[in-house]
Structures are given as C-alpha cells and as structure tokens.
Amino acid sequence: MQQQRIVYDDAITRRFIFASVLFGVVGLLVGCIVAAQLAWWQLNFGIPYLTFSRLRPLHTNAVIFAFVGNMMFAGVYYSTQRLLKTRMASDLLSKIHFWGWQAIIVSAAVTLPLGISTSKEYAELEWPIDLAIALVWVVFAINFFWTLAKRNEKNLYVAIWFYIATIITVAVLHIVNSLALPLGPLKSYSVFSGVQDALVQWWYGHNAVAFFLTTPILGIMYYFLPKAAERPVYSYRLSIIHFWALVFMYIWAGPHHLLYTALPDWAQSLGMVFSVALWAPSWGGMLNGLLTLRGAWHKLREDPVIKFLIAGVTFYGMATFEGPLLSIKSVSALGHYTDWIIGHVHGGALGWNGLMAAGMFYWLVPRLYGTKLHSVKAADLHFWTSTVGILLYMLAMWASGINQGLMWRATNPDGTLLYPNFVETLIAIRPMYIVRLIGGSLYLAGFLLMVWNLWKTARSGQAVDGETTVVVEEKAPEAVVVGKPAWVAIVTGWPLLFALAIIGLSFFLGWSSPVRAIAIMGAILALGEFAWIVARRNRETGGPSWFAIIEGRPLAFTVLTLLAILIGGVAELLPTILIKQAVPHHGEAQQPYSPLELQGRDLYVREGCYVCHSQMIRPFLAETQRYGDVSRAEEFIYDHPFQWGSKRTGPDLHRLGGKYPNLWHYTHLMDPRATSPGSNMPPYQWLADNKINVKLAPKKLALMQKLGVPYTNADVDGAEARQKAQAEAITADLAGQGVQVAWDSEMVAIISYLQRLGRGPQDVVPAVPDGIETASTTGGTP
C-alpha cells in the first residue's frame, strides 16, 4: 500500500472553455444575423457567402459542435479526472483532440458559407471533414477509455456512464449517417436515397440532440450540480433508471421528424410512441436534478452558479415536455415545418445547453485560476438578460408557428383555402421575427457580459491545476466469485439468466390461447418473484451484486450500452433499408434525373434551398389544395441525398415542376419580389453569372450508377451532349421572351431541376447511339 500524488491536467479544461466561449459568441452572432435576414432580406448585401440558406447551417453547426461541443469536452475532462482520481491517460491525445476539433470547426466555418454541403442537417460537412471528425473522435475515445483503465477509483459514477454512452453512440451515428461516395475532394453523394436517407438522417439528427446536446450535459449536471449545491444528487437510484431508460429510448425517437411524410406508417407510429414515452425518463432526470437542492433552496437566491444550473435543468424539463407533445401526430400536423419547432429547439439550446454552460463556467473559471468570480452582480444581470431573451424568443416563435400553421390549413366555408397565397402567411408573422431578433440579441448581450466577467476573473488569478492524493492498494485478484473469471460471473449472473428466461417466455404470449397466456404470465410473475428472493438473499450474504460487477467494468458496461442503442437503431432502420418492397419501383416519376437536372439539383443543395423549402406534401386536404398530390415514397428513390427539408419559410416545392414557365423561375431567382410581393427570399443573381462544370455531368451519372441509379453506360457517354441539348432548349425559350442567359449558366441548370420536380425528366429525347431505349431516355409527363 502506498500513497500517490496526482496532479490533474486542467490546462486542457481551460483551453476548451476558451474555445467554447469564443465560438459561443460566433454562433450566437451568426444566429442574430440570420434572424435579422428573415425580417430584412436585404441583409445578405447580395453576397452569396452571407446568404441565409448558407449561414443557417453555419449557425447550427457553430452552436452545436463548437459552442456546446467544446463546453462538453471541458466538463468531461475536468470531471472525469476527478471522478476516476487520475490524470488523463495522455496529454498528447488531449492536445490532438483539442486542436483537431478546432481545425474541424474552422474548416466548417470556411466550407459552409462557400456552399460546400451535403444538405443533411447537422451533418452538412463534406466527407474529408467527416473523416477528420471520426479520427478526432477516436482519439478522444482512446484517451477516455485509457483513463478509465488506469483509474484509482473502483466505482464509476453515473456521470461517467453518460460520457460512455455519448462517445460510443455519437461514433455509430456519425459513421452510418456520413456513408457517402465521393465525386471529388469536396463533393459526395449519400449512399442512401429517398425514404431510407430520410430515416437514417433523422435517426442521426434526433440522436445528435440526444447524445451530443443531452447525455453529456446530463453527465455534467450529475457532477457539477452536486458540487455547487454541496450535497449528493437527490436519488442515485433514480439516476440509474434515468440513464438506462434514456439510452434505450432516445435512439428510437428519430421518426418523429418525419410524421405524415412518405415514411412507412409503422415507423412513424413507433417513433411517436417512444418519443411520448421519453417524457418519463427525461422528467425523472430533471426532478432528480432539481431536488438535489432540497434543504438548500436559499442557494438559489445567493449563488449565480446554482441559478444558472437550476434554470438550465428547468428548461430541460420544458423542452422535454414540449418534445413529446410535438411528437404526437396530430400536434405535429400543426407544428411541423413552422417556427414552433424553432422555438422548441431554442428552448433546449439557449435554455438547457446555454444556461448549463454558463453555470459550469462560473463555477469552473474561478477554481481553474485560484481566485473568486470577478462580479456576482454581472453574473446576476447575465442571468436575467438571458432568461428574458429566451422567453421573448420562445414566445415569439410559438406565436409565429401556431399562427402560420393555422393559416396554412384555414379554409373558407366552400372548402377553398382562406390564404391561398403563401406570402400572406409569411407577412402575418413578420413582427414575430423582429421580436425573436430582440430576444436573441438580449441573449447575446448577456453572453458578452459573461465573457467580460470570466476574462476579468481569469486575469485576477493565475492558472492552477487540481491535485489529489490516492492510496494505491495491491492489485486484488481479478476473480469476483471464487473460481470464476469476471466475465463468466457476468454471463452466468442470476439477473441475466432470469431476464433471459422472462423475455423468452414473453415471446410465447402472442401465439398462445388465453388460458395458456395466463399460465405463461403466472410463470413470468413466479420467475420475477424468485429473482427478487435470490437477489435479497445474495445481498444479505454480502456478495457483490451483478450490477456491481458490471458497474465496475467499463468494457462490460460499454458493450451493454452499445447493445441498448444498437437494438433500437437496427430494429428501426433495417426493415426500411433492406426490404426492397418497402418502396415500390414503378410509376412515372421514378426515372433518373437528366444530366442537367442532376447538375441543377447539386446547386439546390449548394445554395441550401432545403433550409426554407420542403419537398414533401403531407396527406392533408389543405396541403393537396395548396401544393398538389400527396408525396409518395417511390418518387424519391433516386434522390441521393433526399431533399425533404424540415422547415417551410417558403412554400413546398415537390410539385413545382410545370407550374410556372421558365421565365417565372428566372425572374423569381433574380428578384423574388417581382413575382411574389412580400417574400423574404434573398435574390440569387449570381446563378445567372456562374457557369456549371459541364465536364462533371458524365462523372456524376457514373457515380449515381454505382449507387444503384439505373443509368446505362450509353447514358453516361451521352451525358454532356444531352445536358447541352436540354440547356439550349431552356435558353431558347428564355431568349424568345427577351432574356439572354448562357446555356451553361447555373441559372439554366437550376431551372431545369425546378421544372422537373414531381415529374419525369423534361428534356427532349436525344438519339441514343445504339438505338436502344433506356429508362433515362423515355422521358416523363410533360
């Protein structure tokens, strides 16, 4: 037995805090700019790189991955070392993690405004950056699990579980959703298409919220809230239930982003059921956090740290109440595509993530610099400015969203639409856009106050690293039960055997007659009772519980967590991805895009049109009246990636093809208000000046061929000629109406794509070299 002195690596925590605060300012500032652009479209100053549709992904990525990401890493590095009573395994890996992550953020900040984007929300970064993310994440994981292996504390506190779940789940999500074939160094196509792509994307998208914005911050809550309140968490037992229920259920919730879309109905219902059920563990966790303050509520008045943490947890409760509510299909029917969703996510991001970050920073920075907080008054002022800011923001978005949702579906007594012109519904909510900007700006002002306060605090002290002394004991023998290695003890443990027996029996319930079913249920109850007796007896004899064996073994624990998330992911994703019959392969619209349309589609992705326009008409009378026939799953089978969108700042575009002449599209893209007075869409004049890369057309077709789109080799060979022919038809049409535009301009390509939406390829059938008709040359309904 010997004493060992351990000095923690707190420099890495200071670095991550600095980065988080810096990128927090950037993310919030870009948020204010895009909010202002929605109210005043002129604010992109005609510059493509500053246009809403390109900046919005920058805003979301900056807030999620740069601000919250860096904050999460700061909290994880600080608390993990202390909970495991050891320094991080490798300072070098910590540094590679830090600088690698910042490099990724900078490359995101450069590529997104340039329009280099996959269009998958919160996963917009192109494949080289995706690879870098995977690498840096692996570095983080190695460092974390290595630290777990050399820890001086046997028990793993619940915060560590949440970190483990975060690390493995984010890895799985990121890798699956980023699967793509590269066209070049900065462009790739998703291997999934249409419905499958949508399901995978929102499985990822929702779990980015769950496992990037929620589980790590819950780990931080379970560490920093007891620290600040100076008392242990209200119920450790509740935290165990909270953890397992959350990781098992969250993974299923993705389809609630696709309610009433062309996704199979069973998947929608499953997503809804699990999302509603999530209300319970989320609120269990929230109450566990809040009740930690029991007997110390006076701290809420005195300590700014507690104020921020408790308000953050309260916003978590609000957001996790609203989320399940919005996942109910009939509520989603009203709220989806509107600003209600924007209000909801900002309750989570500004309220839960932002306030938790502030609470953690106010607690950490004085300790990391061996001093006191510079100004408690300024922290209080920050608290009230942010709270008022969030409330203004959320109220404005609720009012705007519900208002617009109701206007979209409002009908006259004769059944026609009350507001047939989409712009009417947009003009109605404009005042709310201004209130939202005020709320967001207030929040930014409070944040800047925090930056100043933290800066003054750091300047008044000097960097200090935490230190502890541990007693290192002789290594105990590995076997937990005499004569049995630990893994055997885990696999043959009573709880597992009982659980398997009960699960096995329950499968027979569905096939048996009522009498037999009652007998089986009796047997299940008897097994449960017996399990309970065994557990009680085991505890009285003082033997280690099965859970204690798992709990002290990170590997077994990690495998169980991985199983929990994979079961949900596999059960939900595989049937849709594997079964071909899930999406019928017939009908007019299922013909591959013409080469020019494919080029135009890539421009649609580059400019981020999906940010404001959906391509998914839901099965409601008001929607079919406004936009046309309901969207069907089979219409999207060649869409790599899908472009369904998630927000309608502008109208749905799925049946846009053939609705207006080419001249209308040209005029609309050059000056949206010329065709739609009152619109807040920015003009996209650069499309008329920029040229497409004509040589890329055959390459794009060949790559699509690899992805399973039925282009023939002849299609690939004739792509350039076919592209030119279709483009010249459009330019000739425009020239006939007095508009001169080059055939290889981006404008012509994007018009060809817009005219094709909801229909077959629109170009003239070119002569095929060998005279054989192919799927891509037969054309569609004009």
Added chain:
Amino acid sequence: MWRQFYAGMDMTHLPLFTLILFFAVFTGVTAWVFLARRRQDYDVISRLPLAETVAVTSDSRGARDHHERE
C-alpha cells in the same frame, strides 16, 4: 441468411420484439434498483463528486506552489 429472415417476416414484428425486450429490461432494471437494493447501497458512489481536491499553481517552468482551496 439475415436477408431471408427479414424477407419472410412482417416488417412490424422486429420492432415489436424489441419493444417487448425494452419493457422487460426496463421493468427488470427498475425492480432491481428500487426493490432489491437499498438507498444506502449507493451512498458511497453518490458522494464521489463531493470529494475535495487541493490546487497547485501551474506554471510553464514546472515550479508548483501548493495551497488549499477555499
């Protein structure tokens, strides 16, 4: 083989099986934690974050200056 397995079944069966699995595990964990273990069993773990540490001044020359925290 797994393709045949899926092709032969109704798509909704797989999620239903896992739903049963989920409820069984959830009920099991809840019963285990609340019935089979006492609150006191977790007291030691729940106090882990409250362990105090001291701080040392970090400086680039490697000199360290100890002082108790608060």
